Amino acid sequence: MAKLMPEYEYLKETKLLPTKLQYHRDSVKFEVSGEIPVLSVLLPRNPKLKLVFKHSDKIIDLGWLELNKGVSSYTYKSSYSFVYKPWMDTAILELQFFQGKKESDLPYEVKILARGVITSPLLAKVGKAQANEPIPAVGMYIPTGLLDVDLMQSKSFSFYFSPGESEFSPSLKSNREEIEALQRFLIANPSIESFKITGIQSPEREEGRDSRLGNDRAQALSQYLLANKIILDSSRMDVTSRWNDWFDFRLLLREYTDLSTSQRDTYYDILLNGDPYESQREALSRLASFPKVSRALYPRLRVAKLEVSARPVQGLNAQESQRLQKALAGDGLNSELSMLDWALAGETSPRLEDKDKIYIKMTELFRTALPYNNLAVVKMRQAQRSLIVTERDSLLLRAEVLLRQAERIEASPYILHNLGQILVLKGEYWEAYKKLSDATTLTRREDFLKINESLRGALDIIRGDYKLATLRFDYEYSEPKDFFNKGLAYYMAKDYANATLFFEESVFARRDYGYGFYGLAMVAAASNQKEVALIHLTKAIDSNEVLYQKALVDPIFEELRSSQEFFEIFRKGE
Template identity: 30%
Template sequence: MNILINHLKPKQFMNYPFKILMVCFSVFWMSCSTQSLFDKSGLPSITVDKDPLVLHNDSVRFKLRATIPAGLVSEERTYTLLPEYQYGEGALPLEEITVDASDLAGAGQAVEIIRNMSFPYMEGMDRGELRIKGLLEEVESGKTFSTPYITLANGIISTVNLVRVGQFVPGENIPDVGAYMSYDDDFMNMASHEVNYYFAKNAAQANPSSSNGAFISQLRSMVEKGEDIQKIIIVGMASPDEKDYSSLAATRTQVAEQQVRTQLKKLGYQGALSDVEIELQRKEPDWLLFRHLLRTFEGIDMAERDRYFDVIYAEDSYEEKVEQLKEIDSYDRFAREKFSQMQMAKVMVMMAQDRRSDPEISAMANMYIKGTASGDELTEAELARAAEFNPGLKEKQLIYEAMLKKHGSALAYNNLGVVYLNQAHRMIKISDKNQKVNEAMRLFRMSNEINESAQASHNMGQAYLMWGDYGAAYLEISQANALAKSIPEFQSFNEGKRGALDIIRGDYKLATLRLDKAPETATNLFNKGLAYFLAEDYGQAAISFEESALSNMEFGYAFYGLALVAAQNSDEERLYENLRKAAQRSPYLKRRAATDLEFKDYFDDQKYIEAIK
């Protein structure tokens, strides 16, 4: 201060405290003037329709009512309401509501405000408070006066978050998710063996080269078993760098038929070849094998791979697509490395006898899992059956990967994706989990590319669920329901998941209707009880929760649901009894009960405290 004074001239020194005094007086006058406004008019009256607030769908919604007293708002002054939700160590600002002279019904009138408001729910919000303050502002000067915060509601009831959609918390069993495909029994009774007969590029003559050693070896293996052949299907193929696809593929089909007949005779097949049905199929250019080879083509990035997919998925003719493929930088290398695998005829040999016995399939699959067999000994149907025997995810992964190497079928892609989903479910690191879910989604897309199915669509929905994208999950699972019209058992299974999503979406009545059609598992019955509870049908909720408990007495959620109903009915005896059972069975529910505002009226009751100890 002394330094400042020393630099001031006498006249400046005389003016300096006067200016400070004027500023202080102005602030004091504004404060007194504004305060007198509030003294005269009164503070605004503000309420909300829920206390505590309630989570519905994915957000917290409430109706705010406010009365701004006459005199606070005029041509000279505006009034702004500043609501926020405070929780943890921070606060979420909500929509501001500004009132000015244009909102007045007449000079000197009060202003009535009714506003529907919402904010997104985030973890940790349950124990917070909705509060609000006002800001009075002079239009010309911009000077403001802020009122203190007042609390409108304490906490959020988030009962809808109890819905079970495959998630789990520490201390709970990890549920299996997803839908595997399985072979029909009729197909399983026919052991289908695939063998390929390869040709030189642009040629359709018999090819005795070493590339067909496996063809002869596999036919010999079938002949040595002494089994009758029921049917043979032969399909000729050609690669994009070969000329005249249709003619070349058709000729290769005929040549392969001759080779099959010739080799079976040479190898000593005992059955009557004249009785074997041989079907020659004319196949239009098919990009399935091309896509499979592209996915195993190393050394190109996703952007380059997408260029290939953009071409083959276009509506252009086969010839136009081939010309466009040639423009891709890696095409020549791709052709050199992979196209020879498309220059062939696919031969499917179906044996008349039943498939191997389950113990034999299991034994051979175990040899493959242990690395003492190649996996070629089993048909695709038998590999699928073997995967059903092996509950371990690692074993299933090896078997389905073997199926992909041999066949690249819709079943193999879908079922390997289900394995990946369940592996992701058990991962702790978020980045690893997300990467695994991404891989699973890619496999479901491949499965649907081959043959669109209810299972792959359901699984895509489950993958979105694991990401917390409930909107996308609902679309996929609804699509699965449409695809499952002829599969009532699968449709029932799918309805269980769709009903659970209806709860999350806030459509509780629809959820009860869908869950009525779902299998009566402990989880589905609990979800149905929860839907009834949220729809305020407490009688039906109690029935469903009881059925859930009877279905699995170790399922703590069923008892928690019964405690919720008891709290609504002010039935303290049943409340404490069921809360105790829930807390004993689930550490998560024990922690939740300590702060769940559904039970706020009982927090200080010693019996309540003892029930959740």
């Protein structure tokens, strides 16, 4: 009877450090070590070890490992580094053991050390258009100064309710002040993009134990705003509620100053452990500081939150618009429109095609940086919409030429930012980073820095400076991509509490975006919460085809792939 051999006779003690291959600063670096046992005087015979990293049609031959013979074993330890390529996402790192006097192409024993490469930093959103995803707006127009039409204004307002009540009281001092602030905001920004009202209820006993209260509060606020003509159009209003959810409590906890760092970490450990809501409530109630914290924060959860996104509206009057159309049809020299009129017309035109015509004409009439820069932004955004690679590359090249012309006329942070964004789209991250850094030094405008620094932060993630990346996002955001990038920075820095918070904010900003759920799945997998990871991963792949394909091969979820439940969530979408 043949003797049954163990799965690995000679490669059992091989170790890989780190245990999974990871992308870091454009490279993959790791160490392979171990020992080959000496079984007898004759075995193994002439041992050799070879390491290869291979795909179906590509291979990196990493060569032979040096073996050091001892009394009871051969030992080996070697370090490797190579530049990451996209095909490596599904490649296999394989250690091959050869022995015998004769050379052989077939190894005696083979051990797969790793499958694929963890490329979480490359999830950072830097403006690249992906199939089946909304086209991201890239580039920054130089504004006229009369309005910030390219920059959406977003603001949140909180309206309070009595314990357990859903009747809205506009006479309450805090609500009256919020209504006045909302009216001032809408006067300054009358072009409404969206309203979102979220009804929230506190965990207090007076607030009840069902989900109706939060929804009733949201509906009550909505009806008041419409009835009093503070909001005129209900079609852009999204009314929702949250119940049995610690998200808003965690937001308040982040700003609460009467806890030490270790005490706050204890709260986050409970709130992020994946346990059911009631179990977390019981765990919180056992904390010595909780009575004081709950007294301070619970009343602030008896609210309906209103989030408004709007733009200022300003442009040419009817007579000036007629002059503009005649000027566009002719040579424009005697249009009686000033340079500012032309710039305002371009700024307020909603269609790229119209902006294109206006800025082209402006480059003929005025030698200033504004039309060259703004025309370049038009070309960049047209490139984002092109499905033809050659056309997209041509538009980006045209945009870069225009920006170089603008740069020769005037030093501007907008021009440097746009050059940096083009370099990002071309994958030249280091050169892009230098442009964006130079742009930051030229202005202190917060609306500019908010966009420029968020892109720098995304590049910090890709470049491996994770702690620095977390500092870049010190601005109020409303876009899901910015919340996701901020969460990703904290995730890569292994600060899972803050990562969870901002991934959740990405989800709340837009549930069908997908990336926030994927981030939450990564945190759950890192915390060994397999069931929670599967729940979030299901939502991520249901909303995004790119994430569907990535999840199938991402080494982060390698342990999950050994379960039947993992493949069930993919079958649902087939």
